[in-house]
Amino acid sequence: MSDSPLIDSLSAAVEARPDDLTLRLHLAELLVGAGRGAEAIGHAAQVLAREPGNEAARRLMANALGGPAAPPQPAPPPPAPPPSEATNPPRGDHTVDWAAMEQELGDIVPPRFAKADDEPDPVQGHADRTFDVERSTITLADVGGMQEVKKRLEVSFLGPLRNPKLRSLFGKSLRGGLLLYGPPGCGKTFLARAVAGEMGAAFISLSITDVLNMWVGSSERNLHDLFQSARGHAPCVLFLDEIDALGHKRSQLNSSSMRTVVNQLLTELDGVDANNDGVFVLAATNAPWDIDSALRRPGRLDRTLLVLPPDKAARAAILEYHLRDRPVAGIDLGKVADATENYSGADLAHVCETAAEFAMRDSIATGEIRMISQHDMLSAAREVRPSTDAWFSTARNVAMFANESGEYDDLAAYLKKRKLR
Known part of the structure; x- marks a missing residue:
């Protein structure tokens, strides 16, 4: 409560009728006279927000700031209305140049929409999209056992990478994909990082949370951007963890949006719109039987490797x-x-x-x-x-009854060796 009952009464009236600009200007004038310029500035700014050309508000603003009063300026003539509005003139001029007003009063009145300190800048184009591109320090020497897995990796990718002349002679491309499957917890992710470290390549790990988005088309764009990032950092190992979640059999999907994600993944693996040379795709899954068969055709994830429990x-x-x-x-x-x-x-x-x-x-x-x-x-x-027993129980049924194409022969051989068949 101030020492002026009149100012208090007018403040209450303005609070009750905030759109009464005449009343607000009268209150601002009294505040200037009482030496309360900071409060008067706020009220004058409110008037100018509604009527940018209000000369009384401008003079009050200048007086409150302690400067010379702004001389009155004749208002410019209003522009001629377009033909469509000549017969039906608008009821009021609601066009306000907010940008110019905020620039003019930026030092006095805070902006209308303030951004929080921790709010990120909006994404503007592909250049602003960032992905975790790592440089792995792990090599295959840090992987215990898995000799067969290491031999397969050496033949399919690491050997050609180290011998560019032989690669050129035999026409061996560096593009390709390898599907690692086996029971959970057996080091498939660790092995993928070791491959990247062995070849000194960039490493990008992709999971379902990096791709899926509630907006139509955003998931496909995210997938494309991730592959583009891998191409831009070639040689690069792109690791698709839990590939069965992204590349599930389309015949079993009820969601049309998920089917388009699988289609986009197939397109990226084919490299139709871009060159995948130098991008080695490693995928891992515990359920290879749930992956869409199109993902395992030649040129995509055409090589499959069983990652067994450690010896x-x-x-x-x-x-x-x-x-x-x-x-x-x-x-x-x-x-x-x-x-x-x-x-x-x-x-x-x-x-x-x-x-x-x-x-x-x-x-x-x-x-x-x-x-x-x-x-x-x-x-x-x-x-x-051991947690692998449950997985092998399921895998045994697949090896026995769903191995017509022979893609699980290595699994069947291992189960026979363990006498689980």
């Missing part, structure tokens, strides 16, 4: 990796590896975590630090069961 040597290497920063004593990695047959890499990490919990629990109970022992590791191996 004994690989299991020992994985166990050693997960125990490297933990207090251990007297652990025989060979015996632990024997006790964890058919365990995935994720299962082995869980075994090490469980063994550490055993040792930590005893240390808390006794008050003395105890190292992780062989007994802890074997007890953890008995408690943690």
Whole structure:
């Protein structure tokens, strides 16, 4: 409450009738006279927002700022109305040059639509679209075991990349796609990063969240932009994780928008609109039988590689990796590896975590630090069961009853070796 009852009354009246410009100007004039110029500026600005040519408001604004009053200027004649409005003139002039007004009053009145400090700038064209392009430091030497997988990668891509003259002689293209499939947690993503590190190439990982969008056509555009980014960073490994989510069988899709996403993925893999040379597509899935058959035709994901649970040597290497920063004593990695047959890499990490919990629990109970022992590791191996068994149960049915084309012969051979058929 101020010391002027008249100003208080007028303020209440203006608040009740904000569109009464005459009343607002009278209040602004009283505020200037009372030395409350900051409040008067706000009211004058409100009048100018509605009537940019109001001379009284301009004079009040100048007086409130402490400068000389602006001389009155004759208002320009209104433009002649177009023929269509000659007989039906508009009821009022609602055209306001907001940009000019904000520039003129920018130092006095804040803009009408202020942007938050953390609000990103709007995307303007493809140049502003950013994707996570990595440079992997992992190589195939860091991958334990998987000798057959490494040989296949060497023949299909790494060998031709290192020998450009031989590649030219035999007409071998660097484009291509390889589908990695197998039980979850067996290192398919790690292997993809190792391939990128081995060839010193860029690495872009694509998941369903990078592509799908609620707006029609946006998902296809996102997919195209990702492939364009990979082409722009060639040589590049483009990793399509969970490819069955993006490339599901179109005959089983009820959504037309998802079918167009599969169609766009086929177009990008073909490289119809752009050259895919130097772009090596690696895809990974736990359910290759759910992938649209068109994705696995020659020129697309035409090579398939089964990534199995790690063998004994690989299991020992994985166990050693997960125990490297933990207090251990007297652990025989060979015996632990024997006790964890058919365990995935994720299962082995869980075994090490469980063994550490055993040792930590005893240390808390006794008050003395105890190292992780062989007994802890074997007890953890008995408690943690391999997660690959459920996957192989499903895969066995596919290998037995849906292998007419022979694409799962390697899986059938492995199951026969494990006597699961």
